[in-house]
Amino acid sequence: MRRRFHRPKGAIPYLLLSPGMGWLLVFFVVPMWYLAKTSLSSGLFPLFSFDWSFGNFSDSISQYQSQFIRSGEYAAIATAIALAVSYPLAYWIAFRGGRWKNLFLLLVIAPFFVTYLIRTLAWETILSDNGLVVRLLRDVGLVAPGGRVLATSAAVIAGITYNFLPFMVLPLYVSLEQIDHRLIEAATDLYASKPKAFMRITLPLSLPGVFAGVLLTFIPAAGDFINAQLLGTPRQYMIGNVIQSEFLSVRDYPTAASLSFVLMAAILVLVLIFARILGTDRLTVSA
Amino acid sequence: MTQSLTRDELLRRGLAGGAFLTLPGLLAACGGSSAKKATSTTAAAQTLPRTITFSNWPLYLDIDEKTKTHPTLVAFQKRYGVKVKYLEDINDNDTFFGKIEGPLSQGQKIGRDLIVLTDSSGLPGRMIDLGWLEKLDKSALPNIKNLQPTQAHPAWDPNRDYSLPWQSGMTGIGYDPKLVGGDITSVDDLLTNPKLKGKITLLTERADTIGLVMAANGDDPSHVTDATFNKAVAKIQKAVKSGQVRQFTGNDYAPLLAKGDIYACFAWSGDMVQLQADHPGLKWVLPDSGGMIWTDNMLIPKGGNAYAASVLMNWYYRPEIAAQVEDYVNYICPVVGADKVLLKTDPAVAKNPLIFPTKAMLANVHQFDAKALNNTDYTKKFQHLIGG
Numbered sequence: 001m002r003r004r005f006h007r008p009k010g011a012i013p014y015l016l017l018s019p020g021m022g023w024l025l026v027f028f029v030v031p032m033w034y035l036a037k038t039s040l041s042s043g044l045f046p047l048f049s050f051d052w053s054f055g056n057f058s059d060s061i062s063q064y065q066s067q068f069i070r071s072g073e074y075a076a077i078a079t080a081i082a083l084a085v086s087y088p089l090a091y092w093i094a095f096r097g098g099r100w101k102n103l104f105l106l107l108v109i110a111p112f113f114v115t116y117l118i119r120t121l122a123w124e125t126i127l128s129d130n131g132l133v134v135r136l137l138r139d140v141g142l143v144a145p146g147g148r149v150l151a152t153s154a155a156v157i158a159g160i161t162y163n164f165l166p167f168m169v170l171p172l173y174v175s176l177e178q179i180d181h182r183l184i185e186a187a188t189d190l191y192a193s194k195p196k197a198f199m200r201i202t203l204p205l206s207l208p209g210v211f212a213g214v215l216l217t218f219i220p221a222a223g224d225f226i227n228a229q230l231l232g233t234p235r236q237y238m239i240g241n242v243i244q245s246e247f248l249s250v251r252d253y254p255t256a257a258s259l260s261f262v263l264m265a266a267i268l269v270l271v272l273i274f275a276r277i278l279g280t281d282r283l284t285v286s287a
Numbered sequence: 288m289t290q291s292l293t294r295d296e297l298l299r300r301g302l303a304g305g306a307f308l309t310l311p312g313l314l315a316a317c318g319g320s321s322a323k324k325a326t327s328t329t330a331a332a333q334t335l336p337r338t339i340t341f342s343n344w345p346l347y348l349d350i351d352e353k354t355k356t357h358p359t360l361v362a363f364q365k366r367y368g369v370k371v372k373y374l375e376d377i378n379d380n381d382t383f384f385g386k387i388e389g390p391l392s393q394g395q396k397i398g399r400d401l402i403v404l405t406d407s408s409g410l411p412g413r414m415i416d417l418g419w420l421e422k423l424d425k426s427a428l429p430n431i432k433n434l435q436p437t438q439a440h441p442a443w444d445p446n447r448d449y450s451l452p453w454q455s456g457m458t459g460i461g462y463d464p465k466l467v468g469g470d471i472t473s474v475d476d477l478l479t480n481p482k483l484k485g486k487i488t489l490l491t492e493r494a495d496t497i498g499l500v501m502a503a504n505g506d507d508p509s510h511v512t513d514a515t516f517n518k519a520v521a522k523i524q525k526a527v528k529s530g531q532v533r534q535f536t537g538n539d540y541a542p543l544l545a546k547g548d549i550y551a552c553f554a555w556s557g558d559m560v561q562l563q564a565d566h567p568g569l570k571w572v573l574p575d576s577g578g579m580i581w582t583d584n585m586l587i588p589k590g591g592n593a594y595a596a597s598v599l600m601n602w603y604y605r606p607e608i609a610a611q612v613e614d615y616v617n618y619i620c621p622v623v624g625a626d627k628v629l630l631k632t633d634p635a636v637a638k639n640p641l642i643f644p645t646k647a648m649l650a651n652v653h654q655f656d657a658k659a660l661n662n663t664d665y666t667k668k669f670q671h672l673i674g675g
Contacts, residue, residue, distance in 0.1 A: 252663070
């Protein structure tokens with residue numbers, strides 16, 4: 001019998017791809033092209049001229065090294081905390097949530113109905129020097145008497161963790177929810193202890209969710225500047241703050257553009273290393 | 288930098304936003320024919336367009352809370368039969384400039400006839416140098432005679448060919464006497480008093496922060512040299528390193544001061560008038576060594592209708608109109624005679640020295656050096672200072 005279905009030929013796949021590709025071309029590739037050109041230009045605002053100034057890159061790295069490192073540190077710590085907090089939460093919702101699953105998920109994303117800026121400003125009030133939280137922390141001795149939380153690294157990291165938490169919870173939930181419970185039952189039937197079944201079955205099967213969650217949290221966190229600006233001091237400023245001020249205040253577009261590229265490259269490298277460690281081929285298959 | 292809103296006001300205003308943006312249009316539609324007569328008396332060849340677009344800072348124009356319309360603007364539209372599209376889309380000099388810089392540098396219009404930017408940001412002077420501004424049409428602007436004489440000849444626009452003040456404000460020290468444990472009138476005290484460690488903020492606007500510290504050093508902020516600039520930066524650097532300075536802020540110092548998270552800070556006069564309404568204990572002073580003064584200027588971006596914009600400026604330079612605006616805005620009025628009108632309608636405002644400063648106060652404020660504002664080296668140094 002002849003096969004009734006065959007691979008579509010000719011233009012159809014490309015036609016279907018074209019809206020997305022067109023969108024990316026206009027709103028990603030073209031701006032990137034201008035950004036690349038600017039990053040290799042020199043001169044004073046507004047007369048920048050393109051002259052292959054690779055020096056912009058070495059200058060911006062050496063000048064803002066500490067902010068780069070700080071961005072990586074804060075984003076990594078925030079991602080780790082978010083993972084530690086989200087995994088049990090997502091696990092509980094997926095395995096124990098029952099018919100309330102959707103409600104719990106809704107509660108996780110509910111803060112997102114409020115804009116990012118307002119949520120961060122709310123933390124300014126929550127962590128206020130004379131507020132309830134800080135007084136409590138002082139009473140239990142976690143904060144020195146007369147000490148503060150606002151305008152410290154802890155506040156910035158807490159803010160970042162909070163703001164990106166749902167990006168961690170949702171992918172984790174999706175991967176945990178897909179796990180076939182019979183596999184865990186089979187493992188315990190074969191005399192695996194509960195922790196062992198978790199380590200051998202649940203955890204490996206949830207890795208795609210961990211991978212996606214870590215990326216979705218780490219990448220925006222590394223480029224964030226709102227939390228450092230509102231909850232931190234100049235000593236907490238991240239690379240995002242530098243890029244913002246180079247663009248808007250100093251108006252040194254070449255430096256700002258080269259900083260953006262360095263940030264993108266650094267994130268890309270970190271992501272590749274991370275993917276290598278977790279093993280991407282397996283992840284892409286099961287995701 | 289002049290936005291003087293508290294967060295509550297911003298939210299309140301944001302909710303109303305949708306409603307009042309559409310209103311001027313409706314009102315203009317029933318504006319009527321009396322308008323045309325008024326225009327025909329001025330330069331014959333000039334006619335007003337159907338719409339004038341005016342971009343300004345939030346909470347910077349009188350508003351009728353009930354109808355969410357701007358009474359002085361409604362009156363203008365009635366009289367001249369022209370629709371004014373009033374946008375409150377300037378929240379920050381640098382950010383707004385970033386928005387219009389692209390089209391202007393390509394020789395494109397930005398769809399606005401009038402914008403308002405602060406002199407101490409250096410941007411108005413910059414835009415003149417770049418040729419990005421239209422000249423005022425002074426034939427349509429006889430009321431320019433009401434401009435405060437002290438404002439008539441800024442270094443960056445000596446004859447006011449391209450700019451006209453909208454409001455001014457002073458920068459000084461805002462503080463809570465209860466928390467400070469007394470009064471604070473010296474910048475050095477603010478930067479070194481151990482009682483205030485971690486409890487003060489400075490401003491991200493370099494003209495204000497550098498200017499105040501320069502004055503405290505006994506240097507002249509209106510003539511910046513490398514030596515005096517570096518001296519001021521070094522002094523601030525020391526206070527940052529020691530942990531004395533908690534943050535550099537825009538006008539978000541206001542809630543911090545109100546909550547008691549900070550005890551004292553560099554603060555803008557107009558903000559303090561509004562803060563004091565809810566927190567009467569707070570005080571604002573010009574430091575002994577002198578404060579700073581800045582002015583928000585109306586400018587006509589290239590491609591805007593200079594005649595129409597000038598007619599609108601002329602309207603706001605009538606003392607009785609300026610008085611109406613002032614009664615709501617609470618910054619410093621640049622129009623001579625507005626205080627006399629207010630003395631009858633709202634004497635409390637007319638007598639408030641933060642709104643109509645005394646001669647002694649005006650003698651104790653400096654304008655920041657216009658040239659230093661566009662010195663990239665200085666800008667970088669300051670950004671490094673506040674950026675770690």
